[in-house]
Amino acid sequence: MAVAAVISFDTVGQIATGGGEAATWTAAIALFFLVPYALLFAETGAAFPQEGGPYVWVKLALGRPAAALTTLMYWVTNPIWLGGSLVFLAAQTWDGFVFHLGSGTVADYTFKLLFVWIAILTAVVSLRRGKWITTVGAAAKVLALAVFTLTAVIYGVRHGFHGLAGTSFAPTTTGFLALVPILLFAYVGFEAPNAAGEEMHDPQRDVPAALGRSATVAACCYLLPVLALLAVVPAHQVTGIGGFMEGARLVFGVYGAAAGPLLKITAVMFVFALLTQGSAWMIVSDRMQAMAAADGGFFTRALGTFHPRLGTPVRTNLLSGAVATVFMLAAMRLAHGDAADVFAVVLTVAVTTLLLSYLVVVPALVLLRLRRPDVPRPYRVPFGTRGFLCCAALVYAWILIGSWSALFPGVLEQLFGIDYVFHDVWGVSRAAFETFTLGTVALLLTVGVVGVAVARRQDGLPAAAGEPGAQPEGTV
Incomplete structure (x- = not known):
């Protein structure tokens, strides 16, 4: 599940647009952010393994209202991302390598709607069955990245690593x-x-081990393909929305007549992996949002109802589908025929909302470590409390920088005397960009505050049968 959710095909090309130093920063941030981040969440996840994850942690540390608002920002990232960069990248890939869709056509809209709602339906089915779809997607993702990396090496040996020149x-x-x-x-x-x-079965044992394995796999699945892509494609030719598949088109030439069919198969795998990536996030984030509702922290407990047979939060799943659909339609109107520009903007919106949630989650982890030392911790960060606090401070500093850069790109550059022509970078004016991003954040906060207020008014009312959230079907 972690591999399916975290390794993001849509970011490989976007990272590679940074050129050679993209590989350097990918490795550096893996070491100085990913490692302390994984340590923090491995300890906390093993100590507090209750259903709901970050919602439970923030609630225990800062109370239900803060947890509800944080969960909203964390959850809404995923339907925004599904209806934004994921569906746009999938459509672009399908259009270019499998079957022509066009832009803004009936076929284009139909493909994107099907993509969104198949991902949602995958989250609706029971986890016992749905997990196999995301597992196959995770395997397809790692396989595609491994084949691409190996093929790029073969191509470079035969034709030279021209992308590295200069x-x-x-x-x-x-x-x-x-x-x-x-x-x-x-x-x-x-x-x-x-x-x-x-x-x-045993989250206190499984969580730390899964985090360690997943973090290692993720670091390799970003760094190696980015290096391979840059080795064969000059950085100025790499695009965020088509970087990976355009690189595959080039290097698959080593397979001769088989290149066309192999490229089409890779494109289908690529789209399927994107679909299951969205599904994996829907599975986990919808559960968080459903737990917040079932706990009386967001609008009505009815939103947190788990289906008695499927064991999934169907109402929250459907809400995610509706949000993803609305965002997809809004993004298509913003595109005005240029998919690359809207791709960058909608991805930034998703980055912003997710990173903002961590500005609350990370302090909550620290408070739980300091206030609840009696809770059994099967795994502990090295060097005890001092090591935990150092990791938290380092992670929080990264999150602050990332949040500011996502919300207000170009501001820090100007402080450092770096030229930054906003329209050249984003393809839209600063006013349009800030309206889209800040407007989205303001709207979400308004919805969250209203949701908490409504939930407080209903807090004294008894919940209907099943509304606090029936236990999901079985164990996995």
């Missing part, structure tokens, strides 16, 4: 500020399976 891997401030938000977005999410903590 490429500098030296880190720069400009590259740092441009890549931090997208790299943090790529690496976060390993705590997501904790949302289904009570559906694991």
Whole structure:
């Protein structure tokens, strides 16, 4: 589940647009962010394995209202992402490599709607069955990345690694500020399976081990394909929305007549992996949001009802589908025929909402560590409380920088005297960009505050049978 959710096909090309230093920053952030981040969540996830994950942690540390608002920001990232960058990348890939869809056509709309709702229906079916879909997707994702990396090496040996000519891997401030938000977005999410903590056989044992394995796999699945892509494709030719598949089109030439069919198979795998990636996030984040509702923290407990037979929060799943659909339609109107520009903007919105949630989640972990030392902790961060606090401070600093850079791109660059022409970078004006991002955040906060207020008014009313959330079907 963690591999399916965290390894993001849509960010590989976006990271590679940073050129040679993208590989340097990918490795550096893996070491100085991913490792302490994984340590923090491994300890907390094993100590507090209850269903709901981050919602439970923030509630225990800061109370129900803070937990409800944080969960809203965490959850809504995923339907925004599903209806934004994931569906746009899937449609672009299908259009270019499998079957022509066109832009803004009936076929284009139909494909995108089917993509969104198949991902939602995968989350609706019982976890006992749905997990196999995401597992196959995770395997397809790792296989596709491994085949691409190996093929790129073969291509480079035969034709030369021309992409590396004149490429500098030296880190720069400009590259740092441009890549931090997208790299943090790529690496976060390993705590997501904790949302289904009570559906694991032994979460206190499984969570730390799963985090360690998943973090290692994720770091390799970002760094190696980015290096391979940059080795064969000059950085100025790499695009965020088509980088991976365009690189595959080039390197698959080593297979001769078989290149066309293999490329089409890879494109189908690519789209399927994107679909299951969205499904995996829907499975875990919808459970978090459903737990917040069932606990009386967001509008009505009815929203948190788990289906008695499927064991899934069907109402929250359907709400996610509706949000993803609305966002997809809004993004298509914003695109005005240019998919690359809207791809970057909608991905930034998803980055922003997710990173903002961690500004509350990380302090909650610290408070739980300090206030509840008596809770059994099967796994502990090295060097005890001091080590935990150092990891938390380092992670929080990264999140602050990433959040600011995602919300207000270009501001830190100007402080450092770096030229930053906003329209050239984003393809839209700063006013349009800030309206879309800040407007989305303001709307979400308004919805969250209203949801908490409504839930408080209903808090004294008895819940209908099953509304607090029936136990999901079986264990996995």
